[in-house]
Amino acid sequence: MDRAYLKDKKRVVVKIGSSTITHASTGNLNLLKMEKLVRVLIDLRNQGKEVVLVSSGAIAVGRTAMGLKEKPRQTALKQACAAVGQAKLMMVYQKLFAEYNQVPAQILMTKYTMINDVSRDNAQNTFRELLNMGVIPIVNENDTVSTDELEFGDFGDNDTLSAIVAALINADMLILMSDIDGLYSDDPHNNPDAVYIDYVETITEELEEMGKGAVTSVGTGGMATKIAAAKIATDSGADMVIANGEDINIISSIMEGQKIGTLFKAHKDDNFKLMDYLQTKQYKK
Numbered sequence: 001m002d003r004a005y006l007k008d009k010k011r012v013v014v015k016i017g018s019s020t021i022t023h024a025s026t027g028n029l030n031l032l033k034m035e036k037l038v039r040v041l042i043d044l045r046n047q048g049k050e051v052v053l054v055s056s057g058a059i060a061v062g063r064t065a066m067g068l069k070e071k072p073r074q075t076a077l078k079q080a081c082a083a084v085g086q087a088k089l090m091m092v093y094q095k096l097f098a099e100y101n102q103v104p105a106q107i108l109m110t111k112y113t114m115i116n117d118v119s120r121d122n123a124q125n126t127f128r129e130l131l132n133m134g135v136i137p138i139v140n141e142n143d144t145v146s147t148d149e150l151e152f153g154d155f156g157d158n159d160t161l162s163a164i165v166a167a168l169i170n171a172d173m174l175i176l177m178s179d180i181d182g183l184y185s186d187d188p189h190n191n192p193d194a195v196y197i198d199y200v201e202t203i204t205e206e207l208e209e210m211g212k213g214a215v216t217s218v219g220t221g222g223m224a225t226k227i228a229a230a231k232i233a234t235d236s237g238a239d240m241v242i243a244n245g246e247d248i249n250i251i252s253s254i255m256e257g258q259k260i261g262t263l264f265k266a267h268k269d270d271n272f273k274l275m276d277y278l279q280t281k282q283y284k285k
Contacts, residue, residue, distance in 0.1 A: 182262030
């Protein structure tokens, strides 16, 4: 399918996972990748597009800062690492954005932000004003106070959160930067015969079952969470692309219409209501 129409997208949400912005060998921030990411996002903003970044990494950064060699398992320790790591992560983002005279903002969310009518409306209004002012919001799950993602994976390592944000702000494009080139029929790390799928017109039950077997993310989310995110995004009217975060510059290539990653085609459902989705069992503790 010709993707030239992606050039015309105006409101873009980009999700970055922990594995994309940290060094696998040490867990420290990959500053070169982060600097490239910031430049790419600001360049999109300079083109007149509105940009939102959903960034993981707080717990990983906090763990490294505190000298913990292993991934924390206790909820309280995870929350403590998130508190330390989120501050450090935002400090780095702040410095990098300042190099290009771009103002970022931090928005921390939990599922309760979304299922409560007042807080959801407030969040939507905040996003609207920030985008109107040319600010690039940086969104993350509030792991310091929320245990839902830590224990149950409700937001699926920010995959689902990024789709919910896209729906909340009426974005027309969502890009998930992953540790894999796109959607496969099975986990390509374990199955050499896995078939690569570059375009998805509609998300079928067969596709959802396929995703359950393709656990590819080093974070808390696998391919199943990405397909779940695609359902939200495409129903709300946003195209979604899953692509490999190894090369940050492909974000620009995707937005230029190049055939990179798996494209999930938007098919706006007039009956889709974000609140109805959030009230399903998946988002009730």
